[in-house]
Amino acid sequence: LWTDGVLGTSIWPGHRVDVRMAECRAKFIILRENNSYYQTLREKLLWAGTRVHYSNNHRN
Numbered sequence: 081l082w083t084d085g086v087l088g089t090s091i092w093p094g095h096r097v098d099v100r101m102a103e104c105r106a107k108f109i110i111l112r113e114n115n116s117y118y119q120t121l122r123e124k125l126l127w128a129g130t131r132v133h134y135s136n137n138h139r140n
Contacts, residue, residue: 081097
């Protein structure tokens with residue numbers, strides 16, 4: 081028996097599984113089709129990205 085993508089237990093002939101509705105509602109996240117974790121961080125945290133400048137004597 082798998083629950084939430086994790087193997088919970090083995091089910092054998094004669095075993096019974098009861099499925100019932102929870103007392104609370106589930107909340108789901110709906111992702112955009114082209115969802116990007118890093119793009120979401122940039123948008124939510126107003127990150128512009130890294131701006132690192134190296135002088136020539138630090139390059140290999």
